Amino acid sequence: xxxxxxxxxxxxxxxxxxxxxxxxxxxxxxxxxxxxxxxxxxxxxxxxxxxxxxxxxxxxxxxxxxxxxxxxxxxxxxxxxxxxxxxxxxxxxxxxxxxxxxxxxxxxxxxxxxxxxxxxxxxxxxxxxxxxxxxxxxxxxxxxxxxxxxxxxxxxxxxxxxx
Amino acid sequence: xxxxxxxxxxxxxxxxxxxxxxxxxxxxxxxxxxxxxxxxxxxxxxxxxxxxxxxxxxxxxxxxxxxxxxxxxxxxxxxxxxxxxxx
Numbered sequence: 001x002x003x004x005x006x007x008x009x010x011x012x013x014x015x016x017x018x019x020x021x022x023x024x025x026x027x028x029x030x031x032x033x034x035x036x037x038x039x040x041x042x043x044x045x046x047x048x049x050x051x052x053x054x055x056x057x058x059x060x061x062x063x064x065x066x067x068x069x070x071x072x073x074x075x076x077x078x079x080x081x082x083x084x085x086x087x088x089x090x091x092x093x094x095x096x097x098x099x100x101x102x103x104x105x106x107x108x109x110x111x112x113x114x115x116x117x118x119x120x121x122x123x124x125x126x127x128x129x130x131x132x133x134x135x136x137x138x139x140x141x142x143x144x145x146x147x148x149x150x151x152x153x154x155x156x157x158x159x160x161x162x163x
Numbered sequence: 164x165x166x167x168x169x170x171x172x173x174x175x176x177x178x179x180x181x182x183x184x185x186x187x188x189x190x191x192x193x194x195x196x197x198x199x200x201x202x203x204x205x206x207x208x209x210x211x212x213x214x215x216x217x218x219x220x221x222x223x224x225x226x227x228x229x230x231x232x233x234x235x236x237x238x239x240x241x242x243x244x245x246x247x248x249x250x
């Protein structure tokens with residue numbers, strides 16, 4: 001089975017598929033971060049968020065991040081990085097970051113690294129839809145060339161610990 | 164040469180169907196392209212466009228964010244990327 005699952009698409013995220021991608025007899029820890037559209041941002045009531053991406057570069061960025069984190073924490077490490085596009089209602093899953101490793105410390109380190117880097121580097125934009133009918137594109141982090149630096153709430157689910 | 168630049172997010176409204184079409188010299192740096200984009204949009208959208216929107220955006224192709232001193236010598240899949248907020 002490939003060691004990375006990478007998706008950037010309008011297809012709804014299937015957590016069973018993520019769990020399957022992370023399953024490995026060598027890995028006693030599996031850690032899945034799920035980003036979900038929440039109903040409030042900076043005091044405004046959100047009804048939905050539209051996500052768009054520069055898809056080819058987004059996929060390439062996620063693959064680069066998977067390789068970076070594997071180099072950082074060491075193999076074996078299975079990685080699942082999924083970002084959904086299109087208009088999502090409150091409660092729908094927008095982002096999944098899944099990792100599995102022999103021990104929990106690699107998974108915690110990898111998961112944290114991945115979400116923080118995704119926030120800085122992934123070419124994805126969010127337009128929030130508000131209860132009064134208005135919509136706004138959110139500001140974010142300016143991208144830099146390599147070598148140069150509706151909101152979601154996240155819940156971390158430890159699927160199993162087999163240590 | 165004529166190039167098409169894909170626009171995203173807050174910049175999308177300045178293109179047609181999210182694309183900006185520009186004529187540029189055959190050998191044009193990213194820095195020069197950025198200036199030409201700002202000039203073109205300032206002319207087409209004098210009331211709405213602010214140069215900071217392009218100053219804060221990155222020019223990229225499918226493979227990477229481009230640095231200002233790189234040259235655009237043919238017509239790759241270019242995109243103008245506002246500050247990102249994925250995840």
